Amino acid sequence: MSKVFVITGPSGVGKGTLISELLQRLPDLELSISATTRQPREGEVDGRDYHFLAPEEFDRRVEAGDFLEFATYSGNRYGTLRSEARRRLAAGRSVVLEIEVQGARQVRAAMRESVQVFIAPPEPGLLRRRLESRGTDSAAAIDARLEVAEQELAAQDEFPHRVVNDDLGRAADELEGIVRTELGLPLHSGAE
Numbered sequence: 209m210s211k212v213f214v215i216t217g218p219s220g221v222g223k224g225t226l227i228s229e230l231l232q233r234l235p236d237l238e239l240s241i242s243a244t245t246r247q248p249r250e251g252e253v254d255g256r257d258y259h260f261l262a263p264e265e266f267d268r269r270v271e272a273g274d275f276l277e278f279a280t281y282s283g284n285r286y287g288t289l290r291s292e293a294r295r296r297l298a299a300g301r302s303v304v305l306e307i308e309v310q311g312a313r314q315v316r317a318a319m320r321e322s323v324q325v326f327i328a329p330p331e332p333g334l335l336r337r338r339l340e341s342r343g344t345d346s347a348a349a350i351d352a353r354l355e356v357a358e359q360e361l362a363a364q365d366e367f368p369h370r371v372v373n374d375d376l377g378r379a380a381d382e383l384e385g386i387v388r389t390e391l392g393l394p395l396h397s398g399a400e
């Protein structure tokens with residue numbers, strides 16, 4: 209049984225960190241590589257971290273109906289290409305989408321069977337500290353992301369699953385538990 213897992217939540221909450229932990233624990237899951245018009249950060253690789261598209265190319269693919277969902281976030285466009293999800297599902301793999309809240313709503317409407325998880329911070333002030341410690345965004349970009357975060361936090365009750373990313377190991381255990389339950393896998397790997 210393969211499923212689509214949508215992981216959402218404000219920037220800096222730890223979505224990427226939790227997902228890489230999840231993918232290590234459950235190697236049959238695959239991350240969908242999103243398309244974006246944002247500039248690559250240092251160290252980001254086209255086709256691995258994102259499909260980096262020029263705005264005109266992004267528009268062309270919107271017009272062609274290539275996106276399962278897309279949204280504008282903090283001045284840039286982001287979207288999930290249908291081909292990214294379709295290819296993996298056809299191969300019997302489950303797919304993880306790491307997307308912001310507007311996109312999560314679109315996936316919910318298009319795929320009612322998708323599993324939607326909101327990652328929340330233990331307290332809102334932590335987002336700034338995590339974004340600053342990540343060191344990938346300018347002060348202005350961090351401010352813009354925190355403004356969006358307020359709206360995103362206000363939407364968290366829409367989501368059937370909510371995981372507070374306090375302690376990384378504990379939050380990863382909880383997320384893994386949700387995924388295992390949805391996939392009908394045993395809750396423990398049997399290591400203990």
Ligand code: ADP
Pocket residue numbers: 217218219220221222223224225226338339341342373374375376377379
């Ligand atoms: P997002 O993908 O949601 O924007 P990241 O996964 O990039 O967030 O995490 C933002 C920063 O917070 C990173 O520097 C990451 O190492 C750190 N971080 C993530 N989870 C935790 C945690 N549970 N405790 C402390 N720091 C964390």
Ligand code: 5GP
Pocket residue numbers: 217218219223242243246277278279281286287288306307308309310311312
């Ligand atoms: P970043 O610029 O930090 O990589 O991503 C900014 C925001 O865009 C994050 O909340 C991230 O989850 C979201 N995002 C990444 N890919 C997609 C996508 O394909 N669709 C949507 N809607 N949001 C995305």
